Amino acid sequence: xxAWMVYAVLVAxxxxxxxxxxxxxxxxxxxxxxxxxxxxxxxxxxxxxxxATVSFRVPDMLRSGAVSPAPIVLRDATSIPMPxxxxxxxxxxxxxxxxxxxIWIRDGWAxxxxxxxxxxMVGAVRxxxxxxxxxxxxxxxxxxxxxxxxxxxxxxxxxxxxxxxAWLLEHSASQQRTVLAHERSHLDAGDTRLLAxxxxxxxxxxxxxxxxxxxxxxxxxxxxxxxxxxxxxGGHLGEYCETLIQVGERQVSALPLGPTMSAPCSFxxxxxxxxxxxxxxxxxxxxxxxxxxxxxxxAFAAQVTPPNGxxxxxxxxxxxxxxxxxxYTGFYKVSDISRVAVTRAGNGLVLDISAQAAxxxxxxxxxxxADRFAVQGQPAVVRFxxxxxxxxxxxxxxxxxxxALDVPRTSRAEAERIEAALHQRIxxxxxxxxxxxxLKLLLSDPVSxxxxxxxxxxxxxxxxxxxxxxxxxxxxxxxxTFTGVNRFGDDVYLVRHAHGDEHMTLVxxxxxxxxxxxxxx
Numbered sequence: 001x002x003a004w005m006v007y008a009v010l011v012a013x014x015x016x017x018x019x020x021x022x023x024x025x026x027x028x029x030x031x032x033x034x035x036x037x038x039x040x041x042x043x044x045x046x047x048x049x050x051x052a053t054v055s056f057r058v059p060d061m062l063r064s065g066a067v068s069p070a071p072i073v074l075r076d077a078t079s080i081p082m083p084x085x086x087x088x089x090x091x092x093x094x095x096x097x098x099x100x101x102x103i104w105i106r107d108g109w110a111x112x113x114x115x116x117x118x119x120x121m122v123g124a125v126r127x128x129x130x131x132x133x134x135x136x137x138x139x140x141x142x143x144x145x146x147x148x149x150x151x152x153x154x155x156x157x158x159x160x161x162x163x164x165x166a167w168l169l170e171h172s173a174s175q176q177r178t179v180l181a182h183e184r185s186h187l188d189a190g191d192t193r194l195l196a197x198x199x200x201x202x203x204x205x206x207x208x209x210x211x212x213x214x215x216x217x218x219x220x221x222x223x224x225x226x227x228x229x230x231x232x233x234g235g236h237l238g239e240y241c242e243t244l245i246q247v248g249e250r251q252v253s254a255l256p257l258g259p260t261m262s263a264p265c266s267f268x269x270x271x272x273x274x275x276x277x278x279x280x281x282x283x284x285x286x287x288x289x290x291x292x293x294x295x296x297x298x299a300f301a302a303q304v305t306p307p308n309g310x311x312x313x314x315x316x317x318x319x320x321x322x323x324x325x326x327x328y329t330g331f332y333k334v335s336d337i338s339r340v341a342v343t344r345a346g347n348g349l350v351l352d353i354s355a356q357a358a359x360x361x362x363x364x365x366x367x368x369x370a371d372r373f374a375v376q377g378q379p380a381v382v383r384f385x386x387x388x389x390x391x392x393x394x395x396x397x398x399x400x401x402x403x404a405l406d407v408p409r410t411s412r413a414e415a416e417r418i419e420a421a422l423h424q425r426i427x428x429x430x431x432x433x434x435x436x437x438x439l440k441l442l443l444s445d446p447v448s449x450x451x452x453x454x455x456x457x458x459x460x461x462x463x464x465x466x467x468x469x470x471x472x473x474x475x476x477x478x479x480x481t482f483t484g485v486n487r488f489g490d491d492v493y494l495v496r497h498a499h500g501d502e503h504m505t506l507v508x509x510x511x512x513x514x515x516x517x518x519x520x521x
Contacts, residue, residue, distance in 0.1 A: 001105045003307035004052065006409040011051075011301045012044035012210035017296035020212065023221065025262065025290035028275065030285045032225045038194060039216035041201045043301070044211050052306040053319050074318075096132055112206045119450060120199065127155060134163065140173060142180045152179045152247060160192045177363070178235060178243040185229045191222050200237065220267055227275055241272050317374065319347050319365045325367075328384050331415035332407045333394045335509075337422040337489045339415045340395060341405060349373060349396075351382065353405075355489040356421050357505065357518060422489050429484045431491045432508035436482075439493055439506060443477050444519055453515040475499040490516065 019040035023033045051074045091265040132147040144162045151163040162183040168176060186192070197220075202215055213388070231237060248268050264373040280286075325344045332340040338355035350366070351363040365373035365382050372393070380399045387409075389395030410418075434436075441451050449457020460467070475498030483503075484490045490505035500521065507516040 004048070004490075005105070007206055007304065007306050007461075008044070008048035008205070009210055010278065011041075011048050012208055014240075014297050014304070015040045015043045015047070016210050016214055016217075016299035018120065018301065019217070020292045021294035023288045024216070025287040025294065026304055027224075027277075028280075028290070029285040030228065030279075032228075034191075034194065034221040034225050034454060035219060037214055037221050038198055039196055039459060040214045041218065042212055043298075044208065044214065045201050045205050047301060050304065051078065051302070051304075053317065078303050080300065091166050101509070109207060113203055116203050116206050120203075131155070135167075139164065140177050140180055141171070142184065144180070152183055154183055154186045154192055157192055157196050162187065166252070169413045171246075173238060175243050175246070178240055179247065181230050181233065181235060183231070185224075185226045190224070191226070193513050196217070214378050217334070223267075224271060224274060227271055231275065233481070237275060241275065244268060244272065255257045317347075318369060325349060327386070327390065328371075328392045330391070331410050331412060333410040333414060333418065334405065335418075335515075337418060337425055339410065339418040340405075342395070349382075351375075351463060354419065357486075357488045357516070358404075360488075402458070412452065425448065425489050428488060431482050431485075432506075432510045435491045437508065437512070438508045438514045439480060439491075440503065441514065442504065442506065443495070445471065451512070451514060453509075453513055456514060456517060466501045471497075474500060474502060480504075490518075494517075 003389055019036050022036045026033045026036060054074050059457070130150070131145070134147045134150075135148045143161065144164050144443070146166055147163055148166055148458065150166045152168065153163050154160050155163045162180065164183075168179060196449070198215055198218055202211055205211055227240070287311060322344065327346070329344055329350060331344050332342065334340060334356070338353070341352040341353070342355075343350050345364065348364060348366040351359075351365060353359040353363070363378070363380075365378045366376060368374050368381070371384045371386060373384075374380075375382060375397075378399070380397055383396045383398065384392035385394035385396070391409075393409045395405070395407055395409070396403055440449070446474070449460065452460070478496045478498060480493050480495045483494050486492050486505060488505075490507050493503050493504045494507075496502055502519055502521045504517065504519045506514055506518075509515050
């Protein structure tokens with residue numbers, strides 16, 4: 001979580017640089033700038049989420065052939081890795097510690113968003129209460145609200161109104177018209193709604209400092225654009241600048257989040273300089289260079305690879321469309337009595353593996369990328385190989401880095417035959433041919449894996465020390481008895497030892513190879 005938050009700040013910083021260059025280019029060409037900063041805010045919120053989670057399929061009309069291409073995963077399309085120090089920031093050797101930190105961060109995030117929302121609601125309530133003391137008046141043909149000390153500004157979201165301070169009534173009619181032209185321009189441009197939308201974006205990620213800076217630049221850009229509109233509408237430059245200075249000197253109380261004519265002295269000076277700025281030589285070339293720089297910074301932001309948002313060793317999931325998930329659904333043959341049924345469930349797959357004691361319940365898998373899924377709650381990854389028809393033709397389950405099940409796709413009819421064979425075997429309650437021979441091989445506990453599948457032989461090597469300690473407590477084998485076939489199709493034996501009994505289950509292939517074996521007391 002910490003690494004992803006750092007990534008989000010880096011993306012916002014890159015987009016801020018892109019917006020700053022684009023703003024300079026727009027001012028050179030005397031274009032609007034507020035949408036640039038709103039776009040930066042929107043991108044700073046959406047890009048980190050989308051790049052880490054979203055994928056999509058190419059529309060059918062854009063395909064070059066009959067083969068359905070793999071989904072495009074935005075994470076896999078990036079090419080600039082984050083520094084290793086930042087990727088592992090916040091990681092811990094203990095998964096539980098990481099989980100606790102993640103919970104604290106998520107709770108803090110929610111609390112910050114809630115606190116900001118409450119502050120905005122309190123501000124709205126206070127504004128409504130203050131409006132009770134304001135009176136309506138008509139100035140230069142414009143219906144306004146007159147307050148003792150608030151304004152000039154635009155107040156309200158659903159029904160925005162122009163608010164002017166009482167001292168404005170003492171000024172000349174020309175200055176009043178200038179002030180009202182500025183505030184009317186805010187109303188006509190919908191600047192209050194734009195600020196509200198920007199606040200909503202900020203509310204969703206209040207811990208990102210770059211987004212707060214972007215919001216501040218947006219407010220400034222709204223005022224600069226408004227100045228330009230007033231002057232284009234026939235406002236006199238000298239009189240307008242003089243009015244700005246006088247309003248800035250006289251204003252006592254301002255609305256904290258509304259468009260307003262006044263501004264801090266430093267920004268007011270900048271606004272006047274921008275209005276007085278004359279086109280320079282080579283302005284077109286400099287604007288072009290700034291646009292190129294802006295596009296380069298935006299491309300850099302889009303190419304930074306997001307880190308994993310979970311504990312170390314756990315990959316971030318992505319989102320696949322239902323049609324993309326349908327590429328993997330169907331049946332896969334494990335053996336004559338075992339099959340894998342893959343169905344779609346939400347943004348993931350359910351793998352129901354019959355006749356497998358290691359998977360007694362359906363497995364839920366979530367997408368990590370194109371053709372790759374993580375099994376929830378297990379250190380396992382499911383990979384699909386795609387066929388010429390654009391659908392998966394093979395399924396491979398890796399468990400702890402080793403292939404545990406690599407099986408081909410089969411038809412529904414064959415899957416039904418496999419299920420019937422399993423049911424028939426359970427009903428018959430007869431052991432596999434060669435079952436006793438296989439049992440004796442396992443009871444002899446050979447060092448080599450002769451007569452066993454590769455997976456079983458590997459598991460016995462890994463478990464040899466614990467198995468020898470277990471068998472030492474039971475003592476020598478005295479007898480064994482076949483007790484039936486369990487619900488997974490395994491032969492079950494009761495094995496009596498000198499110091500206790502145990503049960504052994506095993507599966508024997510047609511060639512006599514022992515493919516699976518378990519023992520329990």
